[in-house]
Amino acid sequence: MFDHKCTACGKRQLVFPDQVTSLVNTAHGIVVSHVCWCGAEQKWVTGKAATSHAAAAIAA
Template sequence: MFSHHCTACDRTQLIFTSQVTAMTNDELGITVSFTCWCGSEQTTLTGKGARVARALVAA
């Protein structure tokens, strides 16, 4: 399960494994294809190679 912001319905929803339609490994990371709750086909990049913007907080 993961959270995703859909580009079609403009909502952030939890995506369950039953909604995943494919996973593909490549040099950028793992591309996960899935169907949003609204019915739109979506993809997200994850894995070690994926670049995710994260806020850094100085302690």
């Protein structure tokens, strides 16, 4: 799970694995697509190649 601030509702909430809809490796980083608790589809780019890192806690 990780935390994410939704661009639609503005809330920072935990995102669980069953909310993740896809993971795609690109030249710009790993694109994580997921659905927020409010129902909005969200994308987050992470990984070494990401141009900017959003503050997010990753938990096992």
